[in-house]
Amino acid sequence: MSEAEAAFLRLVRPCWRRLHLVARHYVRSAEDARDLVQETLLRAFAAYNPSQDRSYREGWLFVIQRRVAAEWVRTSRRRVALEPVDHDELTELVGTDLSAPFDALPSSSEEQFRESLDQRVVAAFDSLEPAYREVVLLSVAADLNYREIAEVLACPLGTVMSRMARARRALRERLAHSLEAERRRPGALR
């Protein structure tokens, strides 16, 4: 094994699983997710040059993964579930007053709350606008910090902070509506 291969494996090893987790949301099937990760890593290795005076961080792999997913939008659109949107093309999703009170969630016991969330949280996440979904995905599934997310999205750090807050608020809002609708359903437990 060459030094470059060994170094590349050390880079990939800790984020192998997270690359798949994120890929699974960029595309529609588990098989396509494996394809996406494979393509990502092949491209990454082709560009990998540890002799260069630069350090490679995990976020770099997610940058490439997003780039490949964006390319698939053009070449294999039917495989893509979450379309990466260029920051330049994105009209920042505004309209949310970040200082406003949060949507109230129906009162329930802690246990009921957790159970009801478990059934709805993914649906609420999936209903978010792509730009919101992606920023949450990179935080939760990829475990990237805001600076790394900014690198992946090619946008300023402040944009990540703002978008994350709006995304989290939107998620709370969707959950509140979903839980409230359930509460109003005839025959639902109060």
Next chain:
Amino acid sequence: MICSEARQYIFAFLDNELDSALSVEVQQHIEHCPLCARECEIENVVRRQLAARLQQAPAVPEFDESAFLSQLRAEAAVPLGAPRTTRPYWKLVTAGAIAAAVVFVASLFVVNSARPTPGVSLADALVDDFQHFVAESKPLHIVSTDAVEVSEWLRNRTSLAVSVPPIDPAMASLMGGRKCKINGKPAAFVIYRIGDEMASVVALRESDEALVHMKRVDRNGHTHWIDHCRGHTVLACRRGGLIYAVISRLPEESLSPLMPPVNG
């Protein structure tokens, strides 16, 4: 700090992304504000639930490092761009034996959407590709003896309407297929074993200039093109908007059964 200010920072605070001074301010507010403290609790429950669900991934394959390295080495010379498949590819690489066996096998179905570069005939390009494939023991992307399955896989992965004809196994054994890109164009091929030889059948998108260097043969009401290059026979035909080319060291008469039928 008041509640409306704290709410602006609460998510970044929980993500540990605030600078220390602001983080202290939010922390102090939460410690003295039951409403905001409650919101933090709720948010923590939501994000734990979401994390648990987003981090569930039963389909994540094991990281097989030796297979991964084989793949890196095998793909090093392949033009990048097309999405690749993992499942059959990893299985093949892991097996290893298939790639090795390919060296002893005859391949019939090679695909290169190669638009020949000026001065280089299609036959030259295809034989180059075939020899490279054999010499490098490159793995197949899909390993299957089922012509329908291989056809479907290649169609889905290359956008080429590839049709692999069923062949009498006594005459040739289908091993599988592989896709690639040349000059950014999608291409694919299938591999057959014929005795101790390999044959590759390549499918590439039709173009006017592709066959100009080859000899046209009209026989029994059908047209095909033939060329010989570095000890290899290249036999081509046009079918359904594609060019199919068979490449092998075997003679023409051994290869003609691998050509897709006219109505295929």
